[in-house]
Amino acid sequence: MRIGIPKGLLFYKFGELWQARLRAAGLEVVTSPSTNPEILEAGLKHSVCDLCLPVKVFFGHVHALKDDVDALFIPRGVRTEPDSYLCPKFIGLPDMVRAAIRRLPPVIDTEYNVKERSDEDFWKEVFAQIGHKIQKTEEINSPYPFCKDKKEDSEETERQARAFSVGVAGRPYLVYDNYLNKGIIRHIRRLGIEVVFQTPSAEYIRETMDTLPKWIYWSMAKEVVASVRWMIESEEVDGIILLVNAGCGPDSFMTELIERTMDIQKKPYMSINIDEHTSDVGLQTRVEAFIDMIDRRMKTKAL
């Protein structure tokens, strides 16, 4: 039995855990290729126009997979933490996929809701849906194996080592998807700048929430806000880029919240809105200008 996992959205958070878990149960697991123009094209074709880019691209990934797998693994992400939700589009994702794309293999849409059931129950139901007997498997016990920045795409082309680094914050499925973010990470690296990602610890997130007027109730938005706060305070980072995809509901509020309640004057800060119409070149120019600005600032500081 071949299970397909589309490489988008929650894959960038739980992908490795899912693959390991399904493989450990003796199933064959395939993922769709990294986002490429054909996937984007297929995604745009299947979606209503106002959807945000990552969801559109997710449809493209499903489209790329659907014909050579026996089942698609698209869990319904409701809550990954007891006190917060994911964006409504994650909650409706399996239903949206089923509605948008025809001739699908069965979709495994088990509800992932840590408030109402344990991880163990979640997997039990997944295997029940696949119709697979759970074999004794070794425990895979980290609930949040955050997809570390895999170095597969990072080209080691440090031309001249500039002595500073830029922090990039944003949702994992935007920051780590090199096609979706228009290769912006690669571009910064090519300029000889170190890129810093930060996945804040649960403790740090809680601390950050206490500084805000009200707790944020979206898990991923929490991480974004906390990582921006970390970057503002950290010595390791000299400038901050916040990547947001246009039309992202939670982030439209979070950028506002960050800009109004946090001390973003402290460091060069830029938020970039990305959608399918964003041009690579325009983006590169903005990034280069931003880097030059940090460069100048560092030089005047050194004098």
Add this chain to the structure above:
Amino acid sequence: MKLTVPHMGLLSMAYTKVLREHGVQMHPPPRPTKKTLNLGVRHSPEYACLPFKINLGNMIEALEEGVDSILMPGGYGPCRFGYYGVIQAEILKGLGYRFQMARTDNPDSLSDMIKTIKDISDIETKWDAYRVFYLILIRMAAFDKLEALYFKTKPREINNGETDRAFREGLKIIEDATSYTSLLRAWLKVKRIFRDVKTDKRARPLRIGILGEIFVVIEPFANMDVERRLARMGVEVVRGVWLSDWLNDRFRFKPFRPNQNKMAKKWAYPYLRYPSGGESIESVGKTIKFYKEGIDGVIHIMPFTCMPELVASTILHRISSDLNYPVLSLTFDEHVSEANLQTRLEAFVDLLERRRKKGGL
């Protein structure tokens, strides 16, 4: 303390007078206009949804009129609405206004609502607070019934404008009824007024279901008066989302009316198996219900970038093609043009009329 709450359809009419009688200095903002929207848009995040922008404009206009406290319902997701108050307060502070903002973060919980009412008014006992709260709910239900009556009568009226007059009169009568007994009397009077409107009993107007995000559906300013436009074209509007139903699902003041949300869940199951926030489940479920009831078509209304309704809209696309059922999706933000909207509505109505003729009806 001069208190304001941003507009949402007829809701402010339901509570203003009652709360004033109990010592609250209610000062509703002016009805939203183009100016309200412009104010809201100017200070809102670019991709915020339309209700946020209209609410913010409302708040600014009320503050300009000397209001010093704002009450904004909140919540804990997954839709953005729960975070409105926080961002709006930050924006208003940045504009230099001085005010207090109270958020009721559990608008679903009865005890919280009662506590809020007791806090802002001179009501002393809990029992009185309950009585006032339920009076407001029933007044809201009366306003909703009045609107339903309007939608039913308008396409059948014989003398143009008579229904509109009856509606305006009805609003006044219900607004003035601030006790349980006078409300009952008022409702009987409203019914009489509508009975006197001359209608064509044999008319069989087209019926169009209206579904979507609740604020945009019930606030005529936000949807550019879609429902009355349709009514004027001789269409009977069947609205699927009512504020009183939303309230009834939570506070059960109409014990015999089934829980609409639960019903919608059942209808929506083949397409949407889990409520994804907002009115997504109602939009999907009731589209299927309207189809089964023989309503001619559905118009689905949502604000631009609304997360829950985008889920619904994706699924409605599929339902429409699966059932061969006309569904028109309308997205509203500050850029929608009136002429464009009118053309689309007329085209949709034409399409439905042609379908009806073809179906031999």
